[in-house]
Amino acid sequence: VNPNPTPNPNPNPNLLPSRVAAYLRSKPFTAGAGRRALNEAAQRVGPWVQLRCKGFLANRRQHQQFGYAALQTAQAFRARVRAGGSGWAVTNAASSSSRHDGGDGGRHAFGWRDLFDAAAGWRQLSEPNDPVWWIDELPEASFRAGFGLQTPIVNGQQKVTRYYAYHGKAFAVLKAGMQRELRLPERHPRAEPNPGDGGRSGYRLRLSAAELKAAVAASTLEDAYGVVGQDFWVVTPCASTARPGEVLEGTRLTLVRKRPEVGAPAGAGTLDLGYEFTIRTASTPERWADMAAEMDAAFDALLTLAAQLESEPSANPNPNPNPNPN
Known part of the structure; x- marks a missing residue:
């Protein structure tokens, strides 16, 4: 009836694209030296996730998330190693496992699942439309049916x-x-x-x-x-x-x-x-229990090896600087 209606005479100026663009230009993204170093490290590590096979296209956003995931899991694992035999207690609220109550008051020893929770979180952020979940947290009927x-x-x-x-x-x-x-x-x-x-x-x-x-x-x-x-x-x-x-x-x-x-x-x-x-x-409950036990054993073995490497003195912890740097 009216293909060219009169535009709203009083548009909200805060929603105009020109205003949004101007605001973004006035608030450029800034990062300190620490953040820049992490970002550069993530960019170096990120491409390692790329499968160089037919059908697998490169995705810069997923490269970046992999880089951040690798850094976070490495930092978390190092913190667990340095905590020693008593372990590193983390909040239940950050865990995907229903074995923990999820309340802020409860804590548990950091384990292999917490390590993978960090990677899963970054994977979700890289593409919110992709399904990323833990199979053992599916509804009981689906889990028992062997998803x-x-x-x-x-x-x-x-x-x-x-x-x-x-x-x-x-x-x-x-x-x-x-x-x-x-x-x-x-x-x-x-x-x-x-x-x-x-x-x-x-x-x-x-x-x-x-x-x-x-x-x-x-x-x-x-x-x-x-x-x-x-x-x-x-x-x-x-x-x-x-x-x-x-x-x-x-x-x-x-x-x-x-x-x-x-x-x-x-x-x-x-x-x-x-x-x-x-x-x-x-992934039936029985198979999941078997593989969870395998992951527990592998994680403990990795902790033992990492602790040994951590305790070994460096061959040259304080090398003399090059007297004639280029």
Whole structure:
């Protein structure tokens, strides 16, 4: 009705772009020598996070956050080392763990999770729209269902640009795992349910001699899938540090036949849609407890090593300055 309405005769001058720009010009960002030194150090360290592989684009903001995260975690770890055996008590309010009450009055000894909390915080700041969270702090039902992280290598007919470089090594690991034991989501005539749950978390299958021969000879995803003719995964072994001699369940390599989506036209089921070949890490409470124990042991070992290095005198703590500097 009125494509050119009369502008507001009394606009708020504080909202005008020209006023905002003028204000920003009058208040330039300033930083002392200490802040400038930290910023320069972060800029040097930041690019280390960049994967120089196909599909991974450079992002200056994420480089910067990585630099700050590296500095903060290094400073925090040094403070923990210098605190000695009694530990460095930090407030529960700064912890992501529900083991702590979160109140300002409570404190706990600084541990590996506090170290990662700093890195997670910087990662959130670098891109607020990206989901960054601790899996064990998801709702209980989601956590117990085994919320998983997934890295696709092949998705149907598509070789995933970022991760296809892993295909050769991952396929070799898949074949080796098939020779030990397969895990199946569905029943199989010779498969046994996982102990204690009646098959709710899948079934276990050891291949026959003929199937083992076929697994060894497999050269494609189709060959590997054809050994048992149904979806499966293998579990990579993970040697325990906390409990030497014990082997834990590591990550999973999963091979699934690609199926038509719900609502696909009739006849789509006859098409060869390929396979989904993925790296998956299921995070159930039991697996999380195992890995948390591993992280505790690794963190303690790192503290011990760092304390030894801290106590060793420098080879030349006060070198004579160069008498003829350039």
